[in-house]
Amino acid sequence: MTVENRYGKIIIPETASKVIKRAMSRGATFAEVFAEDKKTLVVGLSDSKIKRNVYGQVYGAGIRVFFGTQVFYGYTSDLSLDSLLEVATLLAGAWHLDTKTKPGALVAATHGDRHPVAENPIDVKAAEKIAFLRAMDDAARSSGALITQVDAAIGEIVQDVEIYNSEGLMTGDRRVYTRAYVSAVASKEGEKQTGHRNPGAHAGYEFIRNLDPGDLGRDAARQAITMLEAEYAPSGKMPVVIDNGFGGVIFHEACGHALESSSVSKNASIFAGKLGERIASECVSAVDDGTIVNGWGSTVIDDEGTLTERTLLIEKGILKSYMVDKLGGLKIGHRPTGSGRRESYRFSPTSRMRNTFILPGDHTIEEMISSVDKGLYASKMGGGSVSPATGEFNFSVQEGYLIENGRIGRPVRGATLVGHGAEILKNITMVGKTLDLAQGMCGSSSGSVPTCVGQPPVLVSQIVVGGR
Amino acid sequence: MLGEKVVKSVISIAKKKGLDSAEVYFTNSKYFILKVHGQQYEEFKVSHSVGAGIRVIIDGREGYAYTERLDDDAYARALDSAVESALSLCDDGTPAKIKRFANPKTEIDLGTYEINLGKVPEEFKIEKTMAIEKAALDFDKRITAVPMVRYSDGYHIERIANTLGMDKQYRSNYAMAMAYAVASEGDEKRSDGHYIVTHDFDRIDPVELGTTAARRALRKLGSREIPSGLYTVAFDNEVMCEILSGFASVFSARAAQEGKSLLDGKIGQKVANSKITIVDDALMRGAVASHPFDDEGHPTKKLKVIDRGKFVTFLHNMKTASKWGVKSTGHASRGSYKETLGVAPSNFYVLPGDIPFTEIVGKAPKVVQIADVAGLHSGINPITGDFSLSATGFLFKKGVMAHPVHNFTISGNFLDMLKNVTHIGQDLKFCFPSGISYFGSPTILVKKVSIGGA
Numbered sequence: 001m002t003v004e005n006r007y008g009k010i011i012i013p014e015t016a017s018k019v020i021k022r023a024m025s026r027g028a029t030f031a032e033v034f035a036e037d038k039k040t041l042v043v044g045l046s047d048s049k050i051k052r053n054v055y056g057q058v059y060g061a062g063i064r065v066f067f068g069t070q071v072f073y074g075y076t077s078d079l080s081l082d083s084l085l086e087v088a089t090l091l092a093g094a095w096h097l098d099t100k101t102k103p104g105a106l107v108a109a110t111h112g113d114r115h116p117v118a119e120n121p122i123d124v125k126a127a128e129k130i131a132f133l134r135a136m137d138d139a140a141r142s143s144g145a146l147i148t149q150v151d152a153a154i155g156e157i158v159q160d161v162e163i164y165n166s167e168g169l170m171t172g173d174r175r176v177y178t179r180a181y182v183s184a185v186a187s188k189e190g191e192k193q194t195g196h197r198n199p200g201a202h203a204g205y206e207f208i209r210n211l212d213p214g215d216l217g218r219d220a221a222r223q224a225i226t227m228l229e230a231e232y233a234p235s236g237k238m239p240v241v242i243d244n245g246f247g248g249v250i251f252h253e254a255c256g257h258a259l260e261s262s263s264v265s266k267n268a269s270i271f272a273g274k275l276g277e278r279i280a281s282e283c284v285s286a287v288d289d290g291t292i293v294n295g296w297g298s299t300v301i302d303d304e305g306t307l308t309e310r311t312l313l314i315e316k317g318i319l320k321s322y323m324v325d326k327l328g329g330l331k332i333g334h335r336p337t338g339s340g341r342r343e344s345y346r347f348s349p350t351s352r353m354r355n356t357f358i359l360p361g362d363h364t365i366e367e368m369i370s371s372v373d374k375g376l377y378a379s380k381m382g383g384g385s386v387s388p389a390t391g392e393f394n395f396s397v398q399e400g401y402l403i404e405n406g407r408i409g410r411p412v413r414g415a416t417l418v419g420h421g422a423e424i425l426k427n428i429t430m431v432g433k434t435l436d437l438a439q440g441m442c443g444s445s446s447g448s449v450p451t452c453v454g455q456p457p458v459l460v461s462q463i464v465v466g467g468r
Numbered sequence: 469m470l471g472e473k474v475v476k477s478v479i480s481i482a483k484k485k486g487l488d489s490a491e492v493y494f495t496n497s498k499y500f501i502l503k504v505h506g507q508q509y510e511e512f513k514v515s516h517s518v519g520a521g522i523r524v525i526i527d528g529r530e531g532y533a534y535t536e537r538l539d540d541d542a543y544a545r546a547l548d549s550a551v552e553s554a555l556s557l558c559d560d561g562t563p564a565k566i567k568r569f570a571n572p573k574t575e576i577d578l579g580t581y582e583i584n585l586g587k588v589p590e591e592f593k594i595e596k597t598m599a600i601e602k603a604a605l606d607f608d609k610r611i612t613a614v615p616m617v618r619y620s621d622g623y624h625i626e627r628i629a630n631t632l633g634m635d636k637q638y639r640s641n642y643a644m645a646m647a648y649a650v651a652s653e654g655d656e657k658r659s660d661g662h663y664i665v666t667h668d669f670d671r672i673d674p675v676e677l678g679t680t681a682a683r684r685a686l687r688k689l690g691s692r693e694i695p696s697g698l699y700t701v702a703f704d705n706e707v708m709c710e711i712l713s714g715f716a717s718v719f720s721a722r723a724a725q726e727g728k729s730l731l732d733g734k735i736g737q738k739v740a741n742s743k744i745t746i747v748d749d750a751l752m753r754g755a756v757a758s759h760p761f762d763d764e765g766h767p768t769k770k771l772k773v774i775d776r777g778k779f780v781t782f783l784h785n786m787k788t789a790s791k792w793g794v795k796s797t798g799h800a801s802r803g804s805y806k807e808t809l810g811v812a813p814s815n816f817y818v819l820p821g822d823i824p825f826t827e828i829v830g831k832a833p834k835v836v837q838i839a840d841v842a843g844l845h846s847g848i849n850p851i852t853g854d855f856s857l858s859a860t861g862f863l864f865k866k867g868v869m870a871h872p873v874h875n876f877t878i879s880g881n882f883l884d885m886l887k888n889v890t891h892i893g894q895d896l897k898f899c900f901p902s903g904i905s906y907f908g909s910p911t912i913l914v915k916k917v918s919i920g921g922a
Contacts, residue, residue: 037537041549043556049558050556050557050558051557051558052557053531053552053553053556053557054532054533054534054553054808055533055534055545055546055549055550055552055553056533056534056535056546056806057534057535057536057537057542057545057546058536059535059536059537059542060517060536070509072509072512072513073512073513074513074514074515075514075515075516075517076515076516076517077516077517077518077519077536078470078496078516078518078538083516086516087514087515087516090500090514090590091512091514093590093591094509094512094590094594126552126553126555126556127556130556346515
């Protein structure tokens, strides 16, 4: 592992010290400078034509000031000392306390680069990316005449961050993200169904080279065609086997967000005040892991400079920890878990998920399916929504099949799973062996950040299926 | 000046790279946003954004890139990427081009920049915002909540230059404040708000703003339901602005060329009652969306989009104009240096008539004033012109307000509505600015509007 100073390249430490000092000149209790230099590139294809190829460089710094638990935020993309001090002065003037917290001298914190990157994706020639996109497009289109539309893209980000704060922290990190997208639309008699694949990693272009564009395109097309030819799902309360990978989206949305300290501290969480209590059935353990090597949601340090960790959230059904950022930690009296994240310097960080998943159990998917007389097998989940106040959720099943007499039967479409975050955790009766993660972007008050959802296959003893 | 330095460097690097058709669009913006709740801050955000958007044209194909980092390395990299982008994109049939529009000798003054506004100390802004909330709460004991009090100000410089020698800039700033109040009596709760947009900080009168918001919420108490049917409806000026903003894309040549405008093929035809004239005036003195040139440097002007009921023109940028063999109307718009060129209105409004509001509501025995609409995002279809919005308002009988009304929807079609206009008020008002355009209208009276109620 290489150990390299990852600070002092966007903002020099002397400048950061001056800004922190100015920000604390009226009694602030904490101040932080987050500097960012991020290059992004998206190459996109639709209608079999390259229609988008946009490079951008995002560059700037956010300044955050605490007066106790009151927080003020400002940012500038002009990193001259004058502009930084102007923002710091405005923030300092927002409040006044008689406390005299002195900023500590900056001390370098070094760490290894846990996520090896072989090839900077942005430096790879457009022609190679276009060939990959065309290969996905061709594979999807040659899967059948029902495929009427294919969109494909490669998205890349190289983000350098530096973090300085009044506790004397001086650190930085480089994050490289590479991701391929393909979606295929199948149409017949005015009906449309979509299938997609979008694998991504905290890694360089080597990640794309190890993908088979034909497989991705064909799989997207297969999903779309299968669902186009499916009948509508039945409705009612029934057992459901939710397969691994993106099936974890329910845990992410309906449980994960409620375990973020921002929602716990506002008492807006169904899990507030439940540390040490049983919140799930005994076969359920879950983690939020920021340390997975090359994991899409991994970083070495979070966006407040705290080292990330593998946080055990639920152990055998018992709530063990929340996901906690600095401010959340102050508010709920919990140690920060390296979960402070933000989209860019334009956002104040807050507690966010990284790679969040249910841990593997003892069962095979065959055991689960064969235990069900009549139910639903949700092979791929789609999107959904959760009411944060009540925990009620509603998710669509992207690719679903009936289970009849312990066997997977015909495909069904239009199914939705309706339930409650706290209840579904108690109704999981079997957890499978084969863990898989799926990459996504999670949007919240601190912007859109890369996260993985995941789980092994799980059997939920009963859940309301909405069909037609 | 930062802007001058940036555009000169980008253009000189572009020329060194042998590019003969490159453009840089630079913006420098400062914003301050303050939200207050219970005499505490709910949000306090200051920001300063700079960025350069680069557009390069090669064989008629355009490539885009942008950078917020302002140094020569970053410009060179962005230019190279824009070139690679232009070369990799598929030809869309209409060659793009840049032009050398004349550089004005001095910056054109449209009254959009007031130097004193930038000198107001932060404490004054905080004090005033707190005072707005207090004034609203103290106005009447039936004001039970003031869920939203917001002050914001902004400063913006835009500069555009290209390799043909064009280089021009303009500046603008503004301050705005708004308050929302909730009035309650028994089980009934009604809310309404008030806002001001100005270049003069002293014109924000916190007592006037807070009490007006309170008064507007209180006037809605005692509200009743209304039976379904066809009514003569007075769309008040604020509501009309919102409806106009929802249907703005109907007037875009780009939308028409993509098959997404219901006005496509209707130039020169009568599409509205002859009382209706709709104007787009980018040169309107002191207005929020005024600018002397558009986002590709094309000079702007005042023009009529609908003239006494007749549809005159779509809004164009150079590319949409070239596709139809017409001239650009100066409506190229980027929204930000990160975006590609599109089309957007500037100060876009219905020309006022001469009838006071008090007379308009007496023009029919029964008139429903629409004072608020919700569901603009989902309830408006700019491709078909259909709308269906939930609304609240007031019922007038023989010109006298009988009672407020709520829990109903209004639905219809935008063009039918313009055809069924019977009277135009004199009370031109512009709505709360959001985005890059600024919409205005007087109150208009429309016959035979369908109301779905009790």
